[in-house]
Amino acid sequence: xxxxxxxxxxxxxxxxxxxxxxxxxxxxxxxxxxxxxxxxxxxxxxxxxxxxxxxxxxxxxxxxxxxxxxxxxxxxxxxxxxxxxxxxxxxxxxxxxxxxxxxxxxxxxxxxxxxxxxxxxxxxxxxxxxxxxxxxxxxxxxxxxxxxxxxxxxxxxxxxxxxxxxxxxxxxxxxxxxxxxxxxxxxxxxxxxxxxxxxxxxxxxxxxxxxxxxxxxxxxxxxxxxxxxxxxxxxxxxxxxxxxxxxxxxxxxxxxxxxxxxxxxxxxxxxxxxxxxxxxxxxxxxxxxxxxxxxxxxxxxxxxxxxxxxxxxxxxxxxxxxxxxxxxxxxxxxxxxxxxxxxxxxxxxxxxxxxxxxxxxxxxxxxxxxxxxxxxxxxxxxxxxxxxxxxxxxxxxxxxxxxxxxxxxxxxxxxxxxxx
Ligand SMILES: Nc1ncnc2c1ncn2[C@@H]1O[C@H](COP(=O)(O)OP(=O)(O)OP(=O)(O)O)[C@@H](O)[C@H]1O
Ligand SMILES: [Mg+2]
Numbered sequence: 068x069x070x071x072x073x074x075x076x077x078x079x080x081x082x083x084x085x086x087x088x089x090x091x092x093x094x095x096x097x098x099x100x101x102x103x104x105x106x107x108x109x110x111x112x113x114x115x116x117x118x119x120x121x122x123x124x125x126x127x128x129x130x131x132x133x134x135x136x137x138x139x140x141x142x143x144x145x146x147x148x149x150x151x152x153x154x155x156x157x158x159x160x161x162x163x164x165x166x167x168x169x170x171x172x173x174x175x176x177x178x179x180x181x182x183x184x185x186x187x188x189x190x191x192x193x194x195x196x197x198x199x200x201x202x203x204x205x206x207x208x209x210x211x212x213x214x215x216x217x218x219x220x221x222x223x224x225x226x227x228x229x230x231x232x233x234x235x236x237x238x239x240x241x242x243x244x245x246x247x248x249x250x251x252x253x254x255x256x257x258x259x260x261x262x263x264x265x266x267x268x269x270x271x272x273x274x275x276x277x278x279x280x281x282x283x284x285x286x287x288x289x290x291x292x293x294x295x296x297x298x299x300x301x302x303x304x305x306x307x308x309x310x311x312x313x314x315x316x317x318x319x320x321x322x323x324x325x326x327x328x329x330x331x332x333x334x335x336x337x338x339x340x341x342x343x344x345x346x347x348x349x350x351x352x353x354x355x356x357x358x359x360x361x362x363x364x365x366x367x368x369x370x371x372x373x374x375x376x377x378x379x380x381x382x383x384x385x386x387x388x389x390x391x392x393x394x395x396x397x398x399x400x401x402x403x404x405x406x407x408x409x410x411x412x413x414x415x416x417x418x419x420x421x422x423x424x425x426x427x428x429x430x431x432x433x434x435x436x437x438x439x440x441x442x443x444x445x446x447x448x449x450x451x452x453x454x455x456x457x458x459x460x461x462x463x464x465x466x467x468x469x470x471x472x473x474x475x476x477x478x479x480x481x482x483x484x485x486x487x
Pocket of ligand 1: 217218219220221223235264299300301302303305378390391
């Protein structure tokens with residue numbers, strides 16, 4: 068009996084000790100969790116310092132390593148966001164929370180001069196080819212029910228289509244402008260740039276079903292019968308965009324070694340990535356009516372860069388929408404001698420590119436068939452292409468020449484930054 072109670076007593080002591088140990092471990096892990104939450108509350112300072120620390124250290128390491136090894140380094144030094152450790156890349160989409168999000172250390176630049184694949188994967192492609200095709204088909208078959216101001220100057224009108232959706236109609240001061248708008252749209256498509264709203268051409272004619280409901284209004288606007296106008300999809304909730312600091316004059320430009328590039332939020336990087344496409348696109352088309360006209364205006368307006376960029380808008384998610392491209396290609400090429408030094412200056416400020424855009428450029432450079440491919444795409448996609456016409460041989464030559472020069476610039480950047 069005595070032995071039994073002694074055993075019972077020992078068992079009781081063991082249980083008590085085990086409970087104390089259990090409570091203590093739980094307390095310790097709670098304390099740890101609390102500490103993490105507390106230090107993460109002020110904008111993720113743990114994560115930020117971790118990412119800053121790693122970004123500076125590993126970037127220096129990166130500079131010392133041959134270019135061929137760079138992608139592996141990116142993967143090895145990846146530090147995930149503490150709050151989304153188990154989350155796959157797509158669930159870290161910045162659109163989901165919209166806030167300035169810390170991304171851990173994944174280098175935004177790959178292979179010397181290209182935006183990294185993880186950034187490309189996060190980019191939600193703007194107007195996909197399929198979406199644009201559907202819109203064009205629908206718009207061609209729609210009646211215009213109303214025309215009113217809302218798309219800029221009086222020669223542009225906001226149209227309400229039969230299904231209630233809207234489009235901007237551009238009458239164009241002359242045919243150059245409608246051609247410029249249309250051909251730049253198809254050039255963007257050739258390059259895989261999806262930031263331009265879909266576009267169709269339409270002929271204003273007395274017996275057109277499409278314009279029947281607004282015939283009086285069309286007469287009032289003094290739009291001539293038979294003219295070919297463009298319609299682009301109208302997008303709601305767009306706002307202005309200020310040119311980012313690295314692309315303003317007097318800054319060092321947007322290149323892979325830019326100080327602070329690796330501290331930018333995912334959202335900022337995604338927008339910069341689209342800016343690099345914009346700069347390539349405006350250089351090719353010699354469109355002076357965006358960033359270049361701002362540079363020009365600096366002569367009398369020193370604060371112009373602090374204001375919204377012409378003909379550029381953004382969605383609430385921060386995706387860029389390139390509107391009003393009528394100065395591109397035709398008009399832009401006519402007045403090239405006046406603007407070329409500004410085009411060169413803007414282009415030389417960029418040495419990071421989207422891989423796909425550069426691949427398509429390289430192909431157009433190698434095959435020297437830009438005129439042919441642009442013409443085919445335009446003819447196959449736009450029933451009124453014959454009526455509006457195409458680039459003159461001279462202008463097609465200017466375009467191919469700009470592709471070649473752009474290609475050289477990309478090679479120059481590669482030479483400069485891949486060997487670092
Ligand atoms: N596709 C579109 N979707 C939504 N809004 C648009 C679109 N196109 C134009 N707009 C609106 O119309 C405004 C002027 O557009 P746009 O630049 O095409 O015309 P504009 O005659 O050149 O005007 P401005 O001289 O003010 O630049 C834009 O700032 C925007 O508010
Ligand atoms: Mg405009």
